[in-house]
Amino acid sequence: MSRFAQLILIIILTLYPLAIYFGIEYLSLGSILILLLVVAVLRVLLGGAKKAIGTKLTTLALAVVIAITWLKEDSNGLLWYPVLCNLILFSVFFYSLKQPQTIVERLARLREPNLPPEGVLYTRKVTKAWCLFLLFNGSVALATVLNGNLKIWTIFNGLISYVLIGIMMGGEWLLRRHVQSKV
Numbered sequence: 001m002s003r004f005a006q007l008i009l010i011i012i013l014t015l016y017p018l019a020i021y022f023g024i025e026y027l028s029l030g031s032i033l034i035l036l037l038v039v040a041v042l043r044v045l046l047g048g049a050k051k052a053i054g055t056k057l058t059t060l061a062l063a064v065v066i067a068i069t070w071l072k073e074d075s076n077g078l079l080w081y082p083v084l085c086n087l088i089l090f091s092v093f094f095y096s097l098k099q100p101q102t103i104v105e106r107l108a109r110l111r112e113p114n115l116p117p118e119g120v121l122y123t124r125k126v127t128k129a130w131c132l133f134l135l136f137n138g139s140v141a142l143a144t145v146l147n148g149n150l151k152i153w154t155i156f157n158g159l160i161s162y163v164l165i166g167i168m169m170g171g172e173w174l175l176r177r178h179v180q181s182k183v
Contacts, residue, residue, distance in 0.1 A: 009104075020032070020075075024150060027048075029073065040066065058088055058089075059080060061088060064084070065078060065080055076148075079153055082138075087138055090134035093130050097127055097128065104126045122176070133164075137165075
C-alpha cells in the first residue's frame with residue numbers, strides 16, 4: 001500500500017469516534033454501515049499480505065462490529081470498536097511477553113539492531129506498561145459504551161484516549177532518553 005493510502009486510512013480510522021457520533025446523529029444506519037464497510041474493504045485490499053497481526057485483527061474487529069450492528073439493526077454496536085481494538089492490542093502486547101522478543105523489542109531493533117541486554121530488559125518493562133495502559137484505556141472505553149451517553153463516548157474515544165496515548169508515548173520517549181543518557 002502506498003504511504004499516502006496508509007495515511008488516509010489511518011486518518012479515517014482515527015476519526016472513527018467522530019464519524020460514528022455524526023453518523024448516528026445525522027445519517028441512516030445503512031449509510032454508516034456502507035461507509036464503514038468500504039473502509040474495511042479498502043484496508044484489506046490495500047493492506048497487502050505483510051500487514052501486522054494487530055492490523056489484521058483490528059480490521060476483523062471492524063467487520064464484526066459492522067456485521068453485528070447490521071444484524072441487530074442497532075447503532076450501539078458501533079460503539080464497541082474502540083473496546084475491541086484495545087483488547088486486541090492488549091492481547092498482541094501480552095502475547096509478545098511470552099515470546100523471546102516482545103513487540104517493543106522488535107520495534108526497538110529496527111533502530112538499534114544490536115540492542116544491549118539492558119535495552120532488552122527495558123523493552124520488556126515498556127511492553128508491560130503498554131499492557132497496563134491498554135487494559136485501562138479499554139476499560140474506560142467499555143465504561144463509556146455501558147454508560148450509553150454518545151457524547152461521553154465520543155469525547156473519551158475521540159479525544160481523551162488519543163491524548164492519553166500521546167502522553168504515554170511522549171512519557172516513554174522522555175524516560176528512554178533519560179535511561180540512555182545514564183548508560
